Amino acid sequence: MDFINNYGSSDEEDNSTVDNTKSTSTLMTVNSAPDTGFDISTSGHLYTAPTATELTVNVTYDDLNRPTLGPENPFQDRRLATQNVVNGHxxxxxxxxxxxxxxxxxxxxYGYARDPSLGTATNLAGQTGQGLMGTGYVGNLEVAAKLGGVSIYDRVSQDLRPxxxxxxxxxxxxxxxxxxxxDAYxxxxxGYEDDNVGIATGLNQEQIEDVQAIINPAKALTTKNIAQETHTESTIFHGASERDYLGRTYMAVPQDIDVNLLGESGEQECFVPxxxxxTWDGHEKGVSSIKFFPKSAHLLLSGGMDNKVKIWDVYHDRSLLRSYIGHTKTVRDIAFNNDxxxxxxxxxxRNVKLWDTETGQCIRTFSTGRLPYCxxxxxDKSKNNVFLAGYxxxxxxxxxxxTGEIIQExxxxxxxxxxxxxxxxxxxFITTSxxxxxxxxxxxxxxVIKYIAEPDMYAIPAVTLSPNKKWLACQSLDNQIxxxxxRDKFRMNRKKRFAGHLIAGYACKPGFSPDGRFISSGDSNGNVWFWDWKSCKILKKLKAHDKxxxxxxxxxxxxxxxxxCSWDGLIKYWD
Structure with missing residues (x-):
């Protein structure tokens, strides 16, 4: 019967073979729907339709930035795109x-505080200063460890209080x-003693002075003459001889001309040149300012952008007489004393220098550390030793x-x-700013005894006093004078307005004729304009310079x- 039991058909043999194979091999599972990284049913996230325009609940930033379908792109980081900027992270x-x-x-x-970039801070009690990094506090970590990281509202034991x-x-x-x-009241x-101690480091001198002035108003007037005597000033005399056959220098008023230089100004009738x-040509760069010698006007002083001050002869050969060398940057303004x-x-x-006109010696230097503009x-005769500087x-x-000291501010x-x-x-005195x-x-x-400010006012970079001392001609940056x-009220004369020229932001100083009939001004295109004082009409436009x-x-x-004078470096004399 054994051979009957061992007998089988060909189909049975095939089946037995397959069964044996299944019992000895491992099957591979193929999943046609890959996992997207999270389970919708268990994640607790809120999902909305891509076309939704309103949300009824607050959605987290991560949920709002999840992809609509499929897993997130591992090669794209939206956060770094907005966090990494040119200046840092x-x-x-x-x-x-x-x-x-x-x-x-x-x-x-206490000198410390909790790090705001961390959610909560751990207790610092019992820790040393070496182990405080990463504990969630900034500042004096030793004090923070000593006090246990308490805030201003927490109780501190008696022995730990300041x-x-x-x-x-x-x-x-x-x-x-x-x-x-x-002992002033x-x-x-x-204030408190040593108020100026503890000012933050890293501030410049100007910022420290401002902070000290706020802390202690009684000591706000702290401006001092900080000029250092360098003794590097020099002068060059360009004439043939400093004295003539009578021993007179160029300071002497010439008497061999047909003009009375010692008379009163404005006695004669004036005309438009x-x-x-x-043409005086001696400055290597532009000329910032010119001034006639007081009263006689037989000399002309000029300050230039070549850092030099020069004095010129107005009569005779009209030559360059002397150069005053001592500044290291552009000379902005110059001013004579009475004589x-x-x-x-x-x-x-940042320096204001006092010069001797005749010898060229620099008498004294003044500085507050700021830029002097005027x-x-x-x-006044009794106060001619005092000068004002606008900074x-x-x-x-x-x-x-x-004395070289500051007496008022x-x-x-x-x-x-x-x-x-x-x-x-x-x-x-009147100031503009x-x-x-x-x-x-x-x-x-x-x-301040009078404050003049209108909504339509522009800055005034240049002002000239009229010969009769009654009016101020103010060059406004909206291209009008x-x-x-x-006098007492300092009101604007609405009937007087001189316009037509373009100054385009430059400080073009206006001028008055000695008799007060005409007013003049330069412009940004190198022209000189003349107006009639009474009618305010333009009388003449003269092409004078290139700049x-x-x-x-x-x-x-x-x-x-x-x-x-002009930025082209020339000083011209017109008649």
Missing amino acids: VEQQAISEMDFRTQHRTFET NRDARNKRESKGKLDEVEGP KGPWA KKLIH GTKFLSASYD VTFNP SDKKIVQFDTN YDQHLGAVNTITFVDDNRR DDKTMRAWEYDIPV LIYGA VVTNTEWHPHESSKLAT
């Missing part, structure tokens, strides 16, 4: 207002009858040339001071003589 953080103020006060009191004796003590209130000096505004009679024996030069090297002597830090500083402007003009018998205002001051009193009264004309100076004793 940007990460947005959010902190509540109360938490911020708490940590800010904690840092001011020492009260180490706190700054309040300054004395002072005496009621004292106004100035160390401060009252409730008295017609032709060029002389012309001395003059000031203000430069972009300088002028006090015209880029919005201040007008009053210097004494005898006027600080009310909100922009750089451009001009200073004495009016009203030298009892007051980049803050588009005009302010009138009582001399030696740092309080405005006239203000130079902007910065100044027009009328000769006080000639009927039609006019000097102009």
Whole structure:
């Protein structure tokens, strides 16, 4: 029967073979739907239709940026695209207002605060300063470890509280009858001792002074003459001899001409100049300012962008007489004293220098560390040793040339001071600034007595006083010359307006004829314009230079003589 049991058909043999194979091999599972990385039913994420325009619940940022279908692209990182910028790596953080103020006060009191980039901070009690990195606090980590990372509102044990004796003590209130000096009355505004200690490092000197002025208002007047005597100034005399056969220098007023240079200005009738009679060519670069010698006007002083000041002869051979060398940058403004024996030069090297006109010696240097934009002597005979300088830090500083000290400071402007003009018998002066205002001051009193500001006003970079001392010609940056009264009320004269020229942001100083009949001004195209004072009509337009004309100076004793200077480096004399 064995052979019957062993007998089988061919189909049975095939089946037995297949069965044996299945028992000895491993099957491979093929999944036609790959896993996308998360299970919709268990993930708890909110999914919306791609075309939905409104969401009724708050959706996380990750859910909003998930792909619509399929897995995320492993080669695309949306976060890095917005975080990596040119200046570095940007990460947005959010902190509540109360938490911020708490940590800010904690840092001011204890010197440490919780790191806002971390959610929660661990307890620091018992840890040393070496093991505090990564604990979630910034600042003085040793104090943070000592106090256990408490905030300003948490209780601190008695032995860990700051020492009260180490706190700054309040300054004395002072005496009621004292106004100035160390015992001046401060009252409730008295500061604390060593208030200037602890100012953040990394600030420049100007920022530190501003912070100290805010901390201690009683010491706000801290401007000093910080000029260092360099003794590098020099002078060059360009004439044949410094003295003539009578021993006179070029300071002597010439008597061999047919013009009375010692007479009063404006006695003769003036006319508009017609032709060029002389050109002074000595500056290597542009000329910023020119001034005639006081009263006689037989000399002409010029300050240039080649860092030099030069003085020229107006009569005789009209040659260059002397060069004053000492500045390292452009000379912006110059000013004579009453008798012309001395003059000031203000430069972009932050220095104001006082020169002897005859010998070329630099008498003294003045500096506050800021840029001086304008300088002028006090015209009063008894106060001619005092001059005012307008600076880029919005201040007008009053210097004494005898001592070199600062005796007063006027600080009310909100922009750089451009001009200073004495009016009203030298009892007051008018200043203009980049803050588009005009302010009138009582001399030696740092309080504004008149504030002129209109919504349509522009900055005034140049001002000239009329010969009769009643009017101020103000060059406005909206291409017109405005006239203000130079008496008590300082009001604008609405009937006087001179326009037609283009100054395009340049400081083109206007000029008055000695008799007051004409007013002149340069423009940005090298032209000189003349207007009639009464009718305000344009009388003449003269092509004078190739570049902007910065100044027009009328000769006080000639009927039609006019000097102009320009950025082309030339000074021209017209008749």
